[in-house]
């Protein structure tokens with residue numbers, strides 16, 4: 001029943017790292033195609049290595065996996081596999097993160113990365129009528145100078161990129177470190193988001209809001225410890241792009257029953273459900289909805305709110321948001 005409702009709801013995915021959709025089978029295939037050595041003899045062996053105890057232990061494996069991505073065609077295949085997969089989950093709009101520094105640091109040109117991804121996004125628009133935006137993420141463990149260099153590399157492709165974001169190792173790399181880069185990005189016309197309060201305290205969320213002036217917070221679950229922040233997020237309806245399976249795999253919460261997303265929803269925050277790095281965390285968007293629904297006893301009305309929030313929190317123009325939300329309203333009436 002719940003599964004049918006989750007499938008039936010049109011959804012937007014707003015927190016998705018394209019490099020995190022690299023399934024072991026594709027990693028293995030690309031390693032062979034590009035003659036890249038990986039320390040695994042089969043896709044099954046790759047899967048066995050996915051046992052994480054925190055964000056950093058995941059990132060080490062995630063950056064290593066990305067080494068198999070070499071040509072535009074590889075980025076196309078990666079992106080197309082993801083879009084094909086979430087088309088089956090009834091996803092109508094995606095806002096996808098990509099990490100150019102993971103690739104340019106290995107000598108892969110920015111252009112190679114973005115053209116491969118963009119061709120797949122265009123194909124999904126044509127074949128599935130799925131809309132999309134790209135969000136360029138700066139790696140926060142690298143320097144401000146390197147982030148500025150990446151922003152400059154992005155400028156010739158500005159028309160393909162909606163927003164900038166901030167990801168990678170959070171603790172020790174506060175949003176403040178990128179205040180000037182985000183200011184420059186804003187002047188270039190980009191919107192902005194940032195990972196904040198995934199592992200690090202609520203203060204990082206305040207910094208992302210006040211210094212980086214972000215429109216959304218990625219994760220943000222640590223806000224639960226700061227009542228003033230909760231009131232602020234509620235009053236301003238600043239969305240949190242929450243990723244339930246990711247938070248369990250990376251031990252942000254011990255179990256799904258302890259996840260705070262329902263508490264935040266009850267408090268009136270604009271919460272959305274997303275998959276983060278589905279190839280590594282054991283599920284795409286509908287699986288995230290399903291596991292959260294089962295363990296937190298989410299009602300039908302709450303699942304509908306979460307789907308509507310995904311469009312409300314998106315960067316789509318207002319009239320398109322309204323169209324998607326109307327479709328959900330009509331669907332609700334007929335079920």
Ligand SMILES: Nc1ncnc2[nH]cnc12
Pocket residue numbers: 017020055062167168169195198246276277
């Ligand atoms: N969950 C996450 N947090 C920070 N950086 C990431 N890069 C990919 N997934 C991430």
Ligand SMILES: [Zn+2]
Pocket residue numbers: 015016017167195218276
């Ligand atoms: Zn993320």
